[in-house]
Amino acid sequence: MVHPRLPIEDEFIKLNISGSNSNPRYINVSANVLVDQLPTFQELFSEYRDIFAYTYKEILGVDPARCQHRIPLREESRPVLSKPYRLNPYMADLVRKELDKLLECDFIYPGEETEWASPVLIVPKKETGKIRNAPATFQRYMMNSFLPLNDHLKLYLDDLCAHGPQRTHVVSLRATFNACRKARISLNPDKCFLGASYDPLLGLLVSHAGTSINPRKIECILQIPIPETVRDLRKFLGCKGYYRRFIFRYAVISAPLTALLQDLVDFFWSDHC
Numbered sequence: 628m629v630h631p632r633l634p635i636e637d638e639f640i641k642l643n644i645s646g647s648n649s650n651p652r653y654i655n656v657s658a659n660v661l662v663d664q665l666p667t668f669q670e671l672f673s674e675y676r677d678i679f680a681y682t683y684k685e686i687l688g689v690d691p692a693r694c695q696h697r698i699p700l701r702e703e704s705r706p707v708l709s710k711p712y713r714l715n716p717y718m719a720d721l722v723r724k725e726l727d728k729l730l731e732c733d734f735i736y737p738g739e740e741t742e743w744a745s746p747v748l749i750v751p752k753k754e755t756g757k758i759r760n761a762p763a764t765f766q767r768y769m770m771n772s773f774l775p776l777n778d779h780l781k782l783y784l785d786d787l788c789a790h791g792p793q794r795t796h797v798v799s800l801r802a803t804f805n806a807c808r809k810a811r812i813s814l815n816p817d818k819c820f821l822g823a824s825y826d827p828l829l830g831l832l833v834s835h836a837g838t839s840i841n842p843r844k845i846e847c848i849l850q851i852p853i854p855e856t857v858r859d860l861r862k863f864l865g866c867k868g869y870y871r872r873f874i875f876r877y878a879v880i881s882a883p884l885t886a887l888l889q890d891l892v893d894f895f896w897s898d899h900c
Contacts, residue, residue, distance in 0.1 A: 639820055644672040644679075652681060657822035667797055668822065675804040680813035683732040687811040694768040696761055706742035714749075722747050772810035776802055781828075787814075788828055796822065830869060840873050853896055860887055860894075 638658040642665065645652035654672050656665070672679075680686045714722060729735045766784055773780055773787075779799040781788045789796075789803045800821065807814060820826075825834045832841045848867055854860040864884060871877040883899040886892060 639823075642669055642672070644669060644676050646673065652676060652679070652816070654679070654816055655820045657820070657824065659824050660822040664797075671797055671801060671804070672821075675801075675808065678804055678807045678812070678814055679816045679819070681816060683728060683734070686732070686813045689768065689811055693810070694764065696764040708742060708744045709746050711746045712748070714747075718749055722749070768810070769812075772812060773803070773806050776806060783829060786828065788826060788833065790826075790833070793822075840870050844870075855896075857888060857894055860884060 639655040640658050641653040642656045643651045644654050656668055660668065678687070726735070730737075762784065769782055769784070773782055776789075776799075779789060779791045779795075780803055781790070787803065789799045791799045806812075825832060827833075827841050827843070830841055830844050832839045851863055851866065852859075854863050864881065867874075867881075868877075874880065883897070887894055887896075887900070
């Protein structure tokens with residue numbers, strides 16, 4: 628169900644939680660928050676300002692005693708020592724800057740002689756290379772850290788959504804911030820939007836009216852070209868199938884499309900499609 632009258636996003640104001648104009652620390656707060664509630668929000672954010680990381684240096688870092696990602700090796704495994712790839716000057720400069728930033732923040736440190744070495748591989752952000760099973764380790768740590776808050780907190784990997792009535796929202800935020808502090812989880816203030824009435828989350832729009840389709844995602848689906856191959860059709864069905872619970876008689880409507888996935892059927896985009 629789509630709610631066309633609901634705005635896709637709130638308007639947000641910058642709230643300084645540092646108490647100093649010379650070194651301001653801003654948090655995004657919805658403009659819908661009542662003026663008499665702003666001091667309460669500001670007091671809460673100032674109390675927990677240590678969980679907001681404005682730079683890499685301010686990231687708390689997870690306590691290794693609580694969570695570590697391990698890569699078990701087989702007994703027959705042999706060390707792999709690969710030579711670095713040659714990089715053009717632009718890429719080499721990017722790698723150098725990133726390494727300097729990580730060294731400065733103590734995220735990495737120079738190693739001595741090692742039998743293992745892998746070259747730096749630069750890829751677009753959406754295709755970022757990951758350590759195998761690392762997301763599962765991260766998700767498990769997040770779930771364990773926020774398990775007592777299931778009633779008013781939803782999470783997916785690094786996305787947190789604290790929800791509830793406006794009269795108890797400060798209580799929910801305090802509990803969430805306290806869990807972050809205990810687990811040494813830092814929040815990026817640029818990506819924190821507090822006191823929002825509407826929240827685009829995982830392709831959906833969450834509000835006081837319930838969960839609905841994000842209109843912006845509908846616009847993206849409408850711009851997808853007509854599939855010309857079975858592979859293109861599978862991608863298209865995957866996009867719109869995510870919203871099948873919002874579409875009445877979805878299976879009947881998509882029947883002409885799913886019929887084209889059969890092995891002995893010629894791919895032809897008819898008017899029924």
